[in-house]
Amino acid sequence: MPTQAMPVTPAPAGPASGPRASRRAGAKSGHTAGGGGRRRTPAKRSALLTVAVPSACVVGVAGVAAASVGGLTGSEKPAEDTTTMAAPDPASVKPVAANSKLDTQLEALSADAGDFADRASRTQERIDLRQRQDEERKRKAEEEAAKEAARPKFAIPVAQRGLSASFGQAGGMWMSVHTGIDFPVGYGTPVMAATDGTVRTQWNSAYGNMAIVTAPDGTETWYCHLSSTKIRSGKVKAGDVIAYSGNSGNSTGPHLHFEVRPGGGAAVDPLAWLRGKGLNPS
Numbered sequence: 688m689p690t691q692a693m694p695v696t697p698a699p700a701g702p703a704s705g706p707r708a709s710r711r712a713g714a715k716s717g718h719t720a721g722g723g724g725r726r727r728t729p730a731k732r733s734a735l736l737t738v739a740v741p742s743a744c745v746v747g748v749a750g751v752a753a754a755s756v757g758g759l760t761g762s763e764k765p766a767e768d769t770t771t772m773a774a775p776d777p778a779s780v781k782p783v784a785a786n787s788k789l790d791t792q793l794e795a796l797s798a799d800a801g802d803f804a805d806r807a808s809r810t811q812e813r814i815d816l817r818q819r820q821d822e823e824r825k826r827k828a829e830e831e832a833a834k835e836a837a838r839p840k841f842a843i844p845v846a847q848r849g850l851s852a853s854f855g856q857a858g859g860m861w862m863s864v865h866t867g868i869d870f871p872v873g874y875g876t877p878v879m880a881a882t883d884g885t886v887r888t889q890w891n892s893a894y895g896n897m898a899i900v901t902a903p904d905g906t907e908t909w910y911c912h913l914s915s916t917k918i919r920s921g922k923v924k925a926g927d928v929i930a931y932s933g934n935s936g937n938s939t940g941p942h943l944h945f946e947v948r949p950g951g952g953a954a955v956d957p958l959a960w961l962r963g964k965g966l967n968p969s
């Protein structure tokens with residue numbers, strides 16, 4: 688075999704006979720020595736380019752250009768996956784590399800476009816959701832406004848109808864005249880705010896436990912002789928249960944004493960005031 692490679696090796700006059708002579712001299716080393724001598728030769732073939740490339744690429748890019756030098760084919764080891772070929776024309780390689788780069792860019796652009804479409808879709812969904820939420824909020828606000836408009840702004844302080852004492856009534860129980868009206872309700876009966884407003888509670892020796900609701904127009908309503916209070920301070924609405932009736936203070940038995948004082952001043956007849964609001968407790 689080594690001797691078959693010899694024809695492709697340029698044969699310099701003097702040294703060429705050297706390897707042949709040494710191989711003959713050391714015949715027992717045989718192939719090994721011959722390979723060593725052969726491997727020096729490719730460096731001299733400057734016109735040839737030995738490159739390791741995927742075979743598909745070789746066929747696609749420069750298959751035609753892949754030319755084996757006849758004498759070498761037999762001696763080259765195919766297992767090295769090495770192809771000896773003429774240097775490919777740079778012009779024929781660059782477009783492929785450029786195309787590959789373009790393909791990559793196009794794929795990236797396509798992926799970007801997909802992402803953009805997804806984002807746009809999600810953005811639209813968010814806008815739709817926000818619009819639905821806005822509409823729902825608006826609808827609820829309108830419902831609340833309608834409910835608020837329809838809500839009674841005044842209430843009779845107890846559910847039971849009928850009075851046990853009227854305003855201005857004179858008698859031994861009062862220092863002068865009766866400054867409110869009495870509802871003959873049992874101990875612990877729920878007492879409701881007669882108006883919207885702010886409630887406060889206090890103790891008075893005559894009125895006992897009392898709650899006072901101040902309406903937005905300054906009118907005070909007093910709830911007296913209570914057994915306990917439910918709401919001791921803060922905003923209340925007409926009809927809210929604020930306390931429970933009792934017998935505290937100067938009282939001869941469980942009932943609710945109710946007063947109305949416009950602007951926090953002198954007491955007026957609660958019955959007339961309630962009737963003026965369209966309510967009839969008697």
Ligand SMILES: [Zn+2]
Binds near residue numbers: 865867868869944945
């Ligand atoms: Zn009274």
